Amino acid sequence: MSDPVIFSILLGVLLVMLAAGLWVALSLMALALVALVFFANAPQGLVLATTLWGNSHSWTLAALPLFILMGEILLRSRLSNDMFSGLAPWLGRVPGRLLHVNVLGCAIFAAVSGSSAATAATIGRMSVPELEARGYPQSLILGTLAGSATLGLLIPPSIILIVYGVATEQSIARLFVAGILPGLMLVAMFAGYVGLRALMSPTIIPDEGVHYTVRQKLAASRRLIPVMLLIIGVMGSIYTGVASPTDAAAVGVVLAVGLAFASGGFGWRDLLAALMSATRTSCMIAFILMGAAFLAISMGFTGIPRNLAAWIGTMELSPYALLAVLTVFFIVLGCFLDGISVVVLTTSIILPMVQAVGIDTLWFGIYLVLVVEMSQITPPVGFNLFVIQGLTGIDILRVARAALPFFGLLLLGVLLITMFPAIVTVLPNAMG
Amino acid sequence: ETWNMPVPYGDTTFHTVNIREFAADVATATDGALEIEVHSAGSLFPHPEIKGAVRSRQVPIGEFLLSRLSNEDAAYGIDSQPFLATSYEDAKKLWDAQKPVITELMAEEDLMPLFSVPWPAQGLYTNGEIATVDDLSGLRFRAYNAALEQFAQLAKAAPVQVEAPDIAQAFSTGQVEAMMTSPSTGANSKAWDYVNTYTAVDAWLPKNIVVVNKKMFDRLPEDVQAAVLDAAAAAETRGWDMSAAEADEKKAEMEANGMAIVAPSDDLMNGLKAIGATMMDDWKTSASEAGQKILTDYEAK
Amino acid sequence: MRRGLDLLYLAGGVAAAAAIALICLVVTAQVGLNILARIGGPGYSYTIPSYADFAGFLLAAASFLALAPTLRSGVHIRVNLLTSRLPDRATWALELLVLGVGAALSGYACFYAINLTWESWDFGDMSTGMVAIPLWIPQLAMDAGLALLTIALLDTLLESLRAGHAIIADAGEA
Ligand code: NA
Ligand code: NA
Numbered sequence: 001m002s003d004p005v006i007f008s009i010l011l012g013v014l015l016v017m018l019a020a021g022l023w024v025a026l027s028l029m030a031l032a033l034v035a036l037v038f039f040a041n042a043p044q045g046l047v048l049a050t051t052l053w054g055n056s057h058s059w060t061l062a063a064l065p066l067f068i069l070m071g072e073i074l075l076r077s078r079l080s081n082d083m084f085s086g087l088a089p090w091l092g093r094v095p096g097r098l099l100h101v102n103v104l105g106c107a108i109f110a111a112v113s114g115s116s117a118a119t120a121a122t123i124g125r126m127s128v129p130e131l132e133a134r135g136y137p138q139s140l141i142l143g144t145l146a147g148s149a150t151l152g153l154l155i156p157p158s159i160i161l162i163v164y165g166v167a168t169e170q171s172i173a174r175l176f177v178a179g180i181l182p183g184l185m186l187v188a189m190f191a192g193y194v195g196l197r198a199l200m201s202p203t204i205i206p207d208e209g210v211h212y213t214v215r216q217k218l219a220a221s222r223r224l225i226p227v228m229l230l231i232i233g234v235m236g237s238i239y240t241g242v243a244s245p246t247d248a249a250a251v252g253v254v255l256a257v258g259l260a261f262a263s264g265g266f267g268w269r270d271l272l273a274a275l276m277s278a279t280r281t282s283c284m285i286a287f288i289l290m291g292a293a294f295l296a297i298s299m300g301f302t303g304i305p306r307n308l309a310a311w312i313g314t315m316e317l318s319p320y321a322l323l324a325v326l327t328v329f330f331i332v333l334g335c336f337l338d339g340i341s342v343v344v345l346t347t348s349i350i351l352p353m354v355q356a357v358g359i360d361t362l363w364f365g366i367y368l369v370l371v372v373e374m375s376q377i378t379p380p381v382g383f384n385l386f387v388i389q390g391l392t393g394i395d396i397l398r399v400a401r402a403a404l405p406f407f408g409l410l411l412l413g414v415l416l417i418t419m420f421p422a423i424v425t426v427l428p429n430a431m432g
Numbered sequence: 433e434t435w436n437m438p439v440p441y442g443d444t445t446f447h448t449v450n451i452r453e454f455a456a457d458v459a460t461a462t463d464g465a466l467e468i469e470v471h472s473a474g475s476l477f478p479h480p481e482i483k484g485a486v487r488s489r490q491v492p493i494g495e496f497l498l499s500r501l502s503n504e505d506a507a508y509g510i511d512s513q514p515f516l517a518t519s520y521e522d523a524k525k526l527w528d529a530q531k532p533v534i535t536e537l538m539a540e541e542d543l544m545p546l547f548s549v550p551w552p553a554q555g556l557y558t559n560g561e562i563a564t565v566d567d568l569s570g571l572r573f574r575a576y577n578a579a580l581e582q583f584a585q586l587a588k589a590a591p592v593q594v595e596a597p598d599i600a601q602a603f604s605t606g607q608v609e610a611m612m613t614s615p616s617t618g619a620n621s622k623a624w625d626y627v628n629t630y631t632a633v634d635a636w637l638p639k640n641i642v643v644v645n646k647k648m649f650d651r652l653p654e655d656v657q658a659a660v661l662d663a664a665a666a667a668e669t670r671g672w673d674m675s676a677a678e679a680d681e682k683k684a685e686m687e688a689n690g691m692a693i694v695a696p697s698d699d700l701m702n703g704l705k706a707i708g709a710t711m712m713d714d715w716k717t718s719a720s721e722a723g724q725k726i727l728t729d730y731e732a733k
Numbered sequence: 734m735r736r737g738l739d740l741l742y743l744a745g746g747v748a749a750a751a752a753i754a755l756i757c758l759v760v761t762a763q764v765g766l767n768i769l770a771r772i773g774g775p776g777y778s779y780t781i782p783s784y785a786d787f788a789g790f791l792l793a794a795a796s797f798l799a800l801a802p803t804l805r806s807g808v809h810i811r812v813n814l815l816t817s818r819l820p821d822r823a824t825w826a827l828e829l830l831v832l833g834v835g836a837a838l839s840g841y842a843c844f845y846a847i848n849l850t851w852e853s854w855d856f857g858d859m860s861t862g863m864v865a866i867p868l869w870i871p872q873l874a875m876d877a878g879l880a881l882l883t884i885a886l887l888d889t890l891l892e893s894l895r896a897g898h899a900i901i902a903d904a905g906e907a
Contacts, residue, residue: 018812020816020827021811021813023804023831023835042436043489045841046845046849047485049849050484050488052846053481053793053846054480056793056797057789057793058478059595059786060595062760062791065756066760169442171600173621173622173625176601238601241605242607242767243767244594250760254761275750275754279750280802283799284808286796290796300476301476344475348443352443386810395812480861484852502861503859503861575780577861578863581863589775593784
């Protein structure tokens with residue numbers, strides 16, 4: 001059987017299982033088992049156990065439940081409500097108003113966390129209920145959240161850049177620096193899109209009440225102080241070197257607990273409820289991550305992604321044509337493998353091709369992140385979609401539709417960095 | 433037949449380059465009867481799981497860092513004892529003494545060593561020159577295993593645990609001020625972004641090892657077995673040469689990017705060797721009889 | 734029986750939550766020590782040995798032990814776009830099928846996880862950090878969590894069979 005046929009069969013099997021209502025993590029595992037049994041020669045049961053274990057105890061993943069816990073604590077305390085009330089007067093005249101909290105909140109959080117799932121879970125836990133209560137349109141709430149949370153991967157620190165840097169032996173510090181400008185560019189594009197939508201149909205954005213005087217604005221801003229202290233504390237712990245980026249998640253929890261108690265209305269019961277809820281959410285994400293890892297390994301055994309990538313190599317394309325084909329390739333694979341797996345499974349084949357046509361490997365790393373960001377919001381396997389379904393109960397297909405414009409914006413971002421590669425390279429080159 | 437082979441390091445690492453050549457040699461020598469598909473950068477199994485995967489025949493062959501197993505038996509970790517074997521010549525002698533012992537240990541797990549290749553010797557990365565051991569005192573020193581933590585303490589430095597991906601950030605934020613690693617790792621992570629001095633103290637030469645599952649190896653036709661062993665022997669010789677070339681190349685690369693490549697002073701080396709000797713005494717108490725034998729064999733050569 | 738099983742799931746959830754709280758404590762303690770070293774100077778440098786390993790193992794324990802309670806509270810994600818549009822009896826039949834397949838998969842994973850743990854114990858596999866931890870100890874949490882998930886899926890299957898309709902309500906508004 002040829003690889004495209006096998007690929008189509010597997011995709012069909014996955015869609016049937018998902019449609020029947022089998023849990024996502026179990027669907028991924030079952031699909032991987034099917035692939036191993038029929039298209040590879042590996043003892044699938046042993047490989048399953050090794051993968052479950054090998055992908056469950058990593059240190060960098062330990063930050064995930066802690067960041068989720070931080071979000072749960074903020075939600076249950078006054079802090080999250082205070083933040084929105086404090087920001088409302090300032091954003092009252094900006095088209096899109098409090099929807100920008102999703103974009104900017106994700107961008108700020110992205111500077112602390114390296115994962116888009118943690119970004120979506122933490123910011124979304126606070127912003128979704130708050131924005132819904134204020135009457136913002138659901139599709140824009142979900143879309144901005146799903147789209148902006150992908151910034152967790154691009155704005156440093158970033159798990160995917162670490163994986164790419166280690167696999168290709170590049171300076172992770174330089175990759176991080178290279179992600180800064182494209183990250184800011186995307187923030188501007190996302191915020192611009194929100195503003196544009198609001199200007200086009202002003203009635204969909206709720207009025208945040210009367211117009212405030214500067215004095216009133218400043219008075220309301222007092223309520224932002226606790227959240228500011230939290231952000232400063234977490235970032236400060238990283239940039240003074242007393243905490244690694246993973247450690248910083250624990251600093252965030254401790255500060256959030258302290259501030260929640262200090263601001264009143266938060267007790268031990270709330271803390272316990274936050275802990276239990278965070279435990280379930282992070283379990284849900286970890287289980288899907290394990291399923292995705294098992295699927296990725298089964299793909300490694302079958303060799304399908306490798307063969308597809310090698311097939312692209314035989315086309316002998318020009319740089320721009322190669323990038324166009326690769327973008328389509330990554331979008332297709334990204335629909336049902338998670339982004340990090342796509343990078344891990346294909347860099348061995350793709351990087352030499354990319355180097356052969358003279359594309360800068362540092363630039364290519366950032367390009368990859370953008371493409372992987374897209375895979376986070378494409379169904380059926382997109383982590384931000386899962387996290388947001390977990391937060392809201394809204395089906396991933398509906399979340400994916402809400403996120404579609406942001407998929408388009410990411411694609412536009414890819415086009416922009418391809419036309420103007422300096423957006424990526426100017427900062428790292430300045431490092432000498 | 434096709435064998436899947438997980439390896440932990442990326443495609444450009446000389447270990448992986450060497451292993452790909454080994455795979456090509458096997459395919460040529462057996463006329464395609466045995467093809468080895470190399471899965472680099474932990475893309476099939478993460479580094480910690482590779483040994484177990486070979487043992488339980490999920491894959492027939494794999495590579496890992498030998499001293500990772502030192503908690504299972506001290507004999508595995510002798511190549512990472514500071515200042516025991518500091519040149520390629522001594523490292524080779526140590527490997528000759530170590531090989532029979534670990535071959536026997538691994539046989540209990542159905543594993544058979546094929547070949548082992550060292551990383552370039554570990555040097556000291558700091559900002560500013562280190563003239564004596566006293567200069568290390570009080571520095572925040574990256575320690576990622578028990579031996580390095582003990583080393584840091586004996587040097588009166590402050591051990592700090594930093595995981596590999598966090599190194600650059602840890603230096604730029606002052607979380608660590610000194611580390612010991614090979615010129616390969618230093619050059620690849622562009623160490624000049626965050627430190628200015630490399631002192632070639634050549635503390636030890638840690639080795640990667642390629643192992644095959646004994647049962648799966650025995651199942652191969654005899655001529656294929658012979659071809660694998662021949663290719664392995666060639667890979668070991670080639671790998672040691674590549675390692676030596678890599679050491680010079682990467683030091684030159686660091687120098688070209690503005691780092692000072694410093695030969696250690698006699699004072700510094702004497703101090704470091706004293707620390708190494710103290711650590712060796714501890715190692716002896718934790719080693720099995722077979723482990724002790726490695727040392728006596730090594731010292732006899 | 735019902736109360737016993739519910740207590741079992743609760744115990745898994747509480748143990749998982751405790752593991753996450755412990756990760757937070759261990760990491761915070763290390764950050765505290767880092768701050769102490771910055772203020773007090775090198776004489777006050779302490780590290781919690783292998784704290785990254787401990788955090789990783791605790792994370793694994795939390796992830797596996799919470800599987801069953803997470804299932805029962807409907808937090809595990811699945812796509813219900815199709816099933817929610819089918820007639821009740823068809824939804825019910827699919828739910829039974831999915832629970833059966835899930836239980837089989839989970840039981841299969843559990844069997845091999847136990848196998849892996851047994852091997853780790855048999856061969857004396859150790860963690861690689863400063864503190865040598867026999868790997869079978871943290872792996873036991875994986876076995877227990879998968880066993881608990883298998884029980885929960887079977888339990889839910891029987892309950893749904895008796896009730897005549899799906900009983901796991903997916904969290905949120907659906
Ligand atoms: Na980030
Ligand atoms: Na996707």
